[in-house]
Amino acid sequence: AQSVTQLDSHVSVSEGTPVLLRCNYSSSYSPSLFWYVQHPNKGLQLLLKYTSAATLVKGINGFEAEFKKSETSFHLTKPSAHMSDAAEYFCVVSDPNGSARQLTFGSGTQLTVLP
């Protein structure tokens, strides 16, 4: 069984300040982990993925995430927020060896960027 918890439903930051979106997961195997972003009236766009290679994963648009097995966390960070980063972010866990893949999505974190 697998589960994912996004610890904050809403995060508000000022433009130019760091972003931290927190995600904890639970899994009985070594999972694949993803972060997706969803802008209003759009589908989900992949930001980055972790699949048991480097624990620090770099994604698009300056985002990165660090896989910490001891803390079962996969937090998403960005050094400097931009207005265009305002969106909803989803942390996702998956069984990489599953014969039939079924993703488990977190409940989402709404990021607001203040001018």
Added chain:
Amino acid sequence: KAGVTQTPRYLIKTRGQQVTLSCSPISGHRSVSWYQQTPGQGLQFLFEYFSETQRNKGNFPGRFSGRQFSNSRSEMNVSTLELGDSALYLCASSLWAGGNQPQHFGDGTRLSIL
């Protein structure tokens, strides 16, 4: 390369009707998954198809069904629509069905039930 295309973008139906949603995956992608997104339940997995075979199914009633064609295009059907079926339905494609494959999402079909 064209992305995942979902049609139609918006649909309005009444209770008891049925609806068919369409998804064209990225060229070369053979796996298609469907998700329901609502404010209350978030993103929930409906089913996944690979090579015209349903590989996995989420916890939805039998009114929800789907299929995949030989060109990997997929359709989802919902019969006897209920008010609670109002949602954004998202389709995603990937090259293979493995769990480490990132999925590429379409912009969804917004279904409203009156």
